[in-house]
Amino acid sequence: MAYDLKALIDDVTTVVRATPDDDARCERITPHLRRWMDGEAPLLPAKYTIPCDGKACGHLLYTDPEGEYFVISVVFPSGTSSGVHYHGAWGVIGILEGTDEETKYARETSPDDIGIGQPCELQTVDKIYSPPGTITYLKPPLEGFHRVRAAGDETGVSLHILGGTPDTHPHFFCDGDTKTLIDFPMSGIITHDPMVR
Ligand SMILES: [Fe+2]
Numbered sequence: 001m002a003y004d005l006k007a008l009i010d011d012v013t014t015v016v017r018a019t020p021d022d023d024a025r026c027e028r029i030t031p032h033l034r035r036w037m038d039g040e041a042p043l044l045p046a047k048y049t050i051p052c053d054g055k056a057c058g059h060l061l062y063t064d065p066e067g068e069y070f071v072i073s074v075v076f077p078s079g080t081s082s083g084v085h086y087h088g089a090w091g092v093i094g095i096l097e098g099t100d101e102e103t104k105y106a107r108e109t110s111p112d113d114i115g116i117g118q119p120c121e122l123q124t125v126d127k128i129y130s131p132p133g134t135i136t137y138l139k140p141p142l143e144g145f146h147r148v149r150a151a152g153d154e155t156g157v158s159l160h161i162l163g164g165t166p167d168t169h170p171h172f173f174c175d176g177d178t179k180t181l182i183d184f185p186m187s188g189i190i191t192h193d194p195m196v197r
Helices: 005-018 022-037
Strands: 057-063 069-076 085-087 091-097 100-106 123-130 135-138 145-150 156-163 171-174 181-183
Touching (some): 005 022, 022 091, 022 135, 069 145
Antiparallel strands (some): 069 156, 171 181
16 A cells, blocks of 8 residues: 555654654654655645736645644645745655755754844855755754755645644744744644645
8 A cells, every 4th residue: 555645644743742842753754754755656635736816825724633733734836935935844855846045044042042033133054955855854943944946947846744734843034124023823834724634
């Protein structure tokens, strides 16, 4: 039987329930995500791999009933970018299509206490170009800031397994004008017709 998204979700749920430590969770989810990504194309129905009115967006695929994690696909038309933002909960991300350019940032001021209204003067830590098949992590507070861009000619599609729910996952945008962190609720930037219920 094919290892489909439902099978991946079953394995992720088992890992998450048994693994309170965020780093260990990310590590133990990885082989399951790898197995799913190695499956036969298309991995997702077309409606979960297209932009929203031509713009970048996410599509909700699943929310854990106990609120410990959720799964979204994220779509960036060629050349578009997320802007600099912060994730306040763990994440495992698999690149499915396109070339993902990820710039990672850190903040010198109170690097482990990050909240809305605080300054976001950041230092660039790394810039990574990832082809399809790559798996990356979000490990806040120290590795929670990033900017993602579809660097190639293709639309970028990735799968994100993230801590919390679309309503509770802390997600802050670095406002370019005020250079402060503003709330950037995940629930406001995704569609809400989950693939798996
Ligand atoms: Fe992000």
